[in-house]
Amino acid sequence: MENIKLIINFLGQLLPAINITLIVSVSSIVLGSLLGLGLAAAKQSESAILRVFASIYVSVIRATPSIIMIFVVYYGMPLFFSAWFHINIEGWNRMYFVIIALTLLFSAPVSEIMRSAYGSVSKGQTEAGLMVGMTPFQTFYRIVLPQAFVVALPNFANSVINLMKEGALTFTIGVVDMVAKAQMIVANNSGGYAWQTYCALALIYWVISLAIDKGVTLVEKSYQAKRKTIAA
Amino acid sequence: GNHGSNKAQSSGKASSNKPTVIKVAYATTNFPITYQNSKKQGDGYDVAVMREVDKLLPQYKFDYVGTSDDDVLIGVKSDKYQVGVKNVFYTADRAKTYLYPKNYLGVSDSGFVVRTKDKDKFGGLAKLANNKGKLVPIAPQNGQYAVIADYNKTHNPKIDLGSADTFVVSDALKWVNEGRYDAFFAIRPMYEANVEKKNGANADLKGKLTYVTLGGIKTYPLFNKDQKALAAAYDKAIKKVIDSGKAAQLSEKYFGQDNFKLLNKPFK
Amino acid sequence: MLKIEGLRKSYDGNEILKGISVDVSKGDVISIIGPSGSGKTTLLRNMTTLEQADGGHIQFADVDKDFQKLSSKDIQTIRRNVGFVFQNYNLFNNKTALQNITEGLIVARKVNKSEAKKIALEALERVGLSDRQNHYPSQLSGGQQQRVGIARAVALNPKVIFFDEPTSALDPELVGEVLKVMRDLAESGTTMVVVTHQMNFARNVSNKVIFMADGHIVEQGSPESIFEHPSEKRTQEFLTDILANV
Amino acid sequence: MLKIEGLRKSYDGNEILKGISVDVSKGDVISIIGPSGSGKTTLLRNMTTLEQADGGHIQFADVDKDFQKLSSKDIQTIRRNVGFVFQNYNLFNNKTALQNITEGLIVARKVNKSEAKKIALEALERVGLSDRQNHYPSQLSGGQQQRVGIARAVALNPKVIFFDEPTSALDPELVGEVLKVMRDLAESGTTMVVVTHQMNFARNVSNKVIFMADGHIVEQGSPESIFEHPSEKRTQEFLTDILANV
């Protein structure tokens, strides 16, 4: 009983920080997906330079722990900007650095997710689109993407949920999202009530993850009629 | 080329009427030494003392940035932040990386939490070593880790020093109580908040556990290597803050006792 | 109206099309026949810019250029003016029969939705599938899928429609219906280029037959001349072979 | 040998098979013909337990039960005693021609590897593809793929082999090679049930023809009786239609 009261109390303290979690996650998911799409495209392109560049990028980023990524962005980028563009970005809101770091981190796995999903859609689909006069982009956007999307969805959800839990990265440079807030609550209680605090945190994340799962299931259901897989 | 540092230094020396802005990084998870209060402002003993120092230095204006332990260290090293506070102890190795001021900023009441019944067996560095007690692993970035490591350098038998990332305090207390470990290196306010206080997280362990003070350890702010002028200014100011008794007052406020007194006692 | 000259295409050093010239006039119904592997499909894919030819010249719509110099605008122009019925249907798996047809109309031709739907329903009607409009390709039999494919091309009302063996997956019973649609199209002046093994179509509907073998056009001419008086030995052999199996 | 009675099947409330009875004796070559959508494929899939029928009785191998009461052991028995040749081949994409055949022998029949390979090579030989044994399906032509499909079914030496329009996905030129293989099988006494639109096969090779429409068997009998003296109007219409288009 005591515990439940505490958990509810902590929920109340954590929830305001959901703003930061959401802003940071949603921006990095959107930006990271776009970047990932570009990378997947580059990996399939004719240009050897683009292909090699994309491969190296994906390999390096996927191998980079988030704490290193945030330091590279937070410390490296201002140096880079002032050296090359003579712009001082030291004063930027620290959240921007977090978003950039997460975008980079997110883009690499997502590009692989997209590459494999794209590969599972028949090339004939693209050709048919072109032949009814759609532009390549329209064909991609309206025909191939929706089909690749269902294939990519479960994996995409995996990555999104992983991203949302990257609170350690956010907190490393002092941006207070839910995970950071939880750590600070524990600290301010002199290390006490950790179990209850993390329980409250886990509850929030669980709800988010359930919502994401629900979304995935809905989309997949709407697709069930359109494909004949081993399940059907 | 780092603009920030050059500017800070040159204008600091010129000491025009506009004060130089100094970024002071503090770790937000070191209650009650450095933390963020409910108004989202920097707070804690170290921060409060730095505010006192700032008052005495009209040529500087301290700006407090709350962040993680890691970032405090890397930030100060790279001069993103000029000063960092996070309950830092002195070691010779660290003094090669950072600029330590001559004067310390506070004293930390460090000790072991042990089972009350085993107080005489494990309640001290030598006791723990001699009785082969198990010490809860310490996060290496924590100053306490160095204290034990230093002890081991000069003593035999040695304490079995294990490392682990920062773990949850209330769990560590439980572990000691149930015998998973024999001693937990902690600071007094942490122990008191959890065990002694009426609605502390481990209030149920009251009586079963005891805190044994080992002694007071001096804590310092860390300066970036290039901030010699700032460090010198700090040294003068902190002396005044301590001499005036202001620091002792703050110690009472944040730690519940005057930790400076511990310096007169031997370290056990 | 559509003129191809000296079209060449190699895959990895193998020359598949060895300089093909085709001349399509408005209202033509051209049948391309020939043995498997002779390059018929490849020819269609290159004429319609689905693949980039290695050499040759095209003159069509507003375009009058070497294949290799086509700008993306040219390619778009060509594609907007052709229809294509695939050998393997290639219906959009994620769209219903109706949507398969409206898709090109709405997205590429900018026809408004209700108008597009009207056109699409008409086209479905023509291939006898109005009652299947809301089925997804995976819910249609092969025959039904191919009929939707034909309706999709027809609905766009292009200058030329290319058919790559449009009836090869249809049940013989339905071949007649589809051929009738194609005959109607021919009569209403639609220009068509049809790769086919349906000899009675080649003979009775088309006004020109092209016989291909090994990447060359061996012989071309009116259906009568090809079927009744083939001048090349290769053509004779092929016709004997194929008529034996029907 | 195989006896089906009153087989029923509905999809989403639409009754596709409305009580079908079929009787196959040893050595029979039965052709099933009928318009598209009449339920021929569905019939084959239900007879072979690929789908579960809604009603009806089966008597085959050691099984003598209602479809709905088949245990998984019964199903396994039935499947072990039939072969199936798919319209779209359905070769295992990740196995070579040879492996496609040995797979069932080794895994399902527990034949040892070298023995399985011997049988498989014989079967490949029979369909004229010994030289393609190490090719993956993606490296084979449609005709070749379908012949591998037949060899796969034959190698298992089943009591009955079912064919679902085995040639409809093939170019007419390639149809001949597959039909020849099937004719050889028929002559060597293999029991076969063939859904086909290849009227000359139905007429000349099979000993019994079943005409289906709308989920019913409209008429069945010897090829002569069906082709020369069809008693039902529906049959006559169908035959007129189909023969007009060949």
Added chain:
Amino acid sequence: MSLNTDFMVKVAHTAIQGVPVTLQIVLVALLISLPVGCLFALIRIYRIKGLEQIVKLYVSFVRGTPIIAQILIVYSAFPSLLNMIIGKAAFSINPIYYAYIVFTLNSIATLTEVFRSALQTVDKGQLEAGLMVGMRPRQIFWRIILPQALISALPNITNATLYLMKNSSLAFIMSVKDITAIAKTEAAFNYNFLEAYLVVWVYYLIICYSAEVIFYLLERYFSKYRRSTKKTTYFNWQPFSIKQPNVSAEAELTESGRGDHAQNRRIKKKL
């Protein structure tokens, strides 16, 4: 700011002892979670009553909760519980076993979703063909469906593995000394964390890249049937360029098993 290179060399020497630890955690977690994840995926695909709900709940719970919370349960609460049952022996269990448990539980959740999406890219015809040569569903699954599904699963398994590799550093909370832990411990003496992290990064780059290469080779192995005997040029990424030279027949042929109906396109004559 200059880097303390002597220190970096030193860290490189000591941190290498953490490599086997990191690899152990990753390998154990993968070896267990690959088959289990696959099984869970099948449970979801075939909607096995009862189990499906459990798997769903499990996946959402494990994916949804921060790893730190899971560590708290497994490393802190569980042994205390064990203590009451088996006594003090509970505390002498090597903490790496707890790390195995935490990371295995996590990978299972991720891989369940990976396999679920991959298995559904395989055409139903493959299953039917297997049934019709008398194979049992389980045999068809292992020999036909799984190998084909792996092609689209492998890139995502790679993602999951690299993610696991990086996350395994959280094991330090349980006092398991992996690469990161050792580097951090070294850095604690002189606070050269930046240098330590850079060394760690290099190790991760090497390990992760090796893993990538292995998975890539596997992907190539499993997709060997898709390649023709000829080498093909890369096909163009279609959305962003209008010209499409070499939309290769091979690329299309690979789809022949996927379409519901036969695709008549094929490569003729000797390749």
